[in-house]
Structure formats: C-alpha cells, structure tokens
Amino acid sequence: MANEVVNQEGINKVVDVESAKAEWKAYQQLCKELLNDSDYQEYRQKTKDGFIFKKFPKKSAWAKLGRAFNVNTEIIGKEFVLTKTGETREAYYCIRATLPNGRTVESDGSCSRHEKGKGEATSHTIRSTAKTRATNRAISELIGAGEVSAEELDPNFHNGEKVKSNDVDLIEAEAHVAESGFTTADKLEEDDSKPVINNYVKSIAKQVIIGGHKPIRHLMTLKAKGCVKRGEIAEEYLEDILAFIDANCPEKIDEEEG
Incomplete structure (x- = not known):
C-alpha cells in the first residue's frame, strides 16, 4: 500500500x-x-x-x-x-x-x-x-x-x-x-492490479476535492469524462476508470451535507 x-x-x-x-x-x-x-x-x-x-x-x-x-x-x-x-x-x-x-x-x-x-x-x-x-x-x-x-x-x-x-x-x-483523495473506500489504496488506472482515479479525486466537493460517485464520473474530453486522459482508459469509480466510490458521503 x-x-x-x-x-x-x-x-x-x-x-x-x-x-x-x-x-x-x-x-x-x-x-x-x-x-x-x-x-x-x-x-x-x-x-x-x-x-x-x-x-x-x-x-x-x-x-x-x-x-x-x-x-x-x-x-x-x-x-x-x-x-x-x-x-x-x-x-x-x-x-x-x-x-x-x-x-x-x-x-x-x-x-x-x-x-x-x-x-x-x-x-x-x-x-x-x-x-x-x-x-x-x-x-x-x-x-x-x-x-x-x-x-x-x-x-x-x-x-x-x-x-x-x-x-x-x-x-x-x-x-x-x-492524502489519496477518498475519505472512504479503502480499496483505492489496496488495489494495485492496475497502477496507472489507480493513479488516474486518485488524481481525479484530488481535482474534485480541490474544487470544494467530496469524491462521490457522480462527481467523479463527470470529472473523469471531462478529463477524457479535454485530452488529459486517453479515451482507452475511460472504461476501466469508470469501473474503478463505480466499485470504490460511494454514492454519498454524510459530511457532504454538513
């Protein structure tokens, strides 16, 4: 880890x-x-x-x-x-x-x-x-x-x-x-099977956090698609990135409401 x-x-x-x-x-x-x-x-x-x-x-x-x-x-x-x-x-x-x-x-x-x-x-x-x-x-x-x-x-x-x-x-x-960007979802640090995808997801999470939000699933998904559209991430990685987000990122973080 x-x-x-x-x-x-x-x-x-x-x-x-x-x-x-x-x-x-x-x-x-x-x-x-x-x-x-x-x-x-x-x-x-x-x-x-x-x-x-x-x-x-x-x-x-x-x-x-x-x-x-x-x-x-x-x-x-x-x-x-x-x-x-x-x-x-x-x-x-x-x-x-x-x-x-x-x-x-x-x-x-x-x-x-x-x-x-x-x-x-x-x-x-x-x-x-x-x-x-x-x-x-x-x-x-x-x-x-x-x-x-x-x-x-x-x-x-x-x-x-x-x-x-x-x-x-x-x-x-x-x-x-x-830190890694995710306040929950320990799998982000544990899953080393695809380090390139892992790194991209962590980078996306950091962008979301710096923007003042929590790395919840729909925001992460939107940010990932935006990165691909702007050419910051190759399109061929999008499917794996979205699958990783879906598996590891929560739909809601209670702190978001506070």
Missing part, C-alpha cells in the same frame, strides 16, 4: 510527545540550514481569497534531507505502458525508503504522456519523473514532513499562464493534496 509505514520493528509504538516535538524542530532547522532558494519552486496558487505564492521543495531538497537523515531508497516495483512505436506512454514506480532505525515507508508515483506539458517528452523523462515523484513522496512521508514536492504538482491544473516574480518562473497550478 502506498504512503504507508510498513515496518516498525524495534520502535516503541507509544508516542513520546517531547521526542516527537524535538524531531520536528530538528527537521525544520535542517530545512533552514541545508536548503536554499534553488531547492524550491514557487507557484502561484488560487484560493477562495485570491492568489497566494507558495514554495514547494524540489528533488534537490529531498535529496539533501535524505542524506541528512541517512535515508536509503530502493525500487520495489515499476510498470511501463508503451506506445505502438515503443515509446513510454505511462510510467509507475513504487519506492521504499528506510531509516537506520528500521522504519520503512513505501510510496508510489507515476507520470503520463497525456499530462499537460508531457506530450513531447522523451521516454526517459516520463520514467524519471515517475521515479522522482515516488522517491520524493517516500522520503517526505518517512521523515514525518508529508510535504508536497514541486514534482508532484498536478499538471491538470496548469492553465498555461506563466508570470514573473523575482526572476522566478511561476506556473499557475494547484498542488496534490497529501
């Missing part, structure tokens, strides 16, 4: 509040001392009150933090979907990150040629982006930060507008929410 602590042997499961606070403080101090502006990508993010500017750590940031915490990463699984000409169309990676004390987290990441801005990308770029996303997420979850990385920013929210601020290119986008 992605983004889950899978091994805690030898670790006291009773939370020591003071130790947890000390570890979090140490993490924040490391970020201040190890990272600089080049380790962040600044994005303009739309909120209900207007636009705000937020910084998200890039691959270089997680590499530095990983070395500081002595994190070991390894590939647990990978899957590639190829075009008729042999180019990589979709890539999926599962990465395991481990601390010296044995604590382990496995996280996944994917990349698709159907993402905006990836249409002309090379096979290497598609695969390396998927690997980077999985690695960043695994390190982030492992050291307790849970921060969204710059590479995880959802291209589906890219509207093509670029602006300049302090000589940094800013792309108008919304970030992936940290």
